[in-house]
Amino acid sequence: MPNINEQIQAIVDNNDVVLFMKGTPDFPQCGFSHQASQLLRFIEVDFKGVNCLETDELRQGIKNFSNWPTIPQIYLKGEFVGGADILRELFQSGELFATLTQKGIPFKAPAGAQA
Amino acid sequence: MPMPAAEIESLIKQGIPDAKVEIRALADDEDHWAATVVSQEFAGKSKLQQHQLVYKALGGHMGGALHALQLQTFAPK
Numbered sequence: 001m002p003n004i005n006e007q008i009q010a011i012v013d014n015n016d017v018v019l020f021m022k023g024t025p026d027f028p029q030c031g032f033s034h035q036a037s038q039l040l041r042f043i044e045v046d047f048k049g050v051n052c053l054e055t056d057e058l059r060q061g062i063k064n065f066s067n068w069p070t071i072p073q074i075y076l077k078g079e080f081v082g083g084a085d086i087l088r089e090l091f092q093s094g095e096l097f098a099t100l101t102q103k104g105i106p107f108k109a110p111a112g113a114q115a
Numbered sequence: 116m117p118m119p120a121a122e123i124e125s126l127i128k129q130g131i132p133d134a135k136v137e138i139r140a141l142a143d144d145e146d147h148w149a150a151t152v153v154s155q156e157f158a159g160k161s162k163l164q165q166h167q168l169v170y171k172a173l174g175g176h177m178g179g180a181l182h183a184l185q186l187q188t189f190a191p192k
């Protein structure tokens with residue numbers, strides 16, 4: 001069994017978009033996780049939701065892995081982007097669409113948004 | 116275990132001395148806060164790095180005693 005860091009590394013390596021969250025996209029268990037998963041769904045980005053409440057090892061492991069003290073955490077093509085607040089700001093400024101385009105990740109820009 | 120707004124503000128200012136900090140409650144439970152932090156230290160840094168500076172100032176409290184903090188950071192215009 002690989003250690004928790006290797007397990008997390010494998011998840012971000014094997015999925016273009018990963019949301020480490022509390023709960024699942026269908027049943028988020030924290031307001032910030034809810035917000036982040038709703039945003040990704042709104043722009044129709046295909047993402048893997050990882051429920052960090054499943055084990056204490058993962059809940060603590062992801063904080064160490066990213067050197068980031070909170071959940072949710074968003075990874076795009078292996079790169080740590082930030083938490084719910086940063087995701088929302090990147091969305092509002094249009095930077096998120098530029099980044100997704102640059103990384104070749106499909107999405108649907110809402111009408112009127114800068115893509 | 117909740118953390119009062121004054122303590123959050125004082126921790127941030129200890130870590131980032133020139134910071135202007137505004138804190139408002141997201142819920143009436145002393146446990147869900149939103150903070151806006153403005154500091155010259157943020158100039159030229161990404162949002163990720165800016166948030167990391169604030170988290171560093173908060174020490175180990177973020178995600179522990181401090182459960183929920185919505186964060187906005189800016190460099191002064």
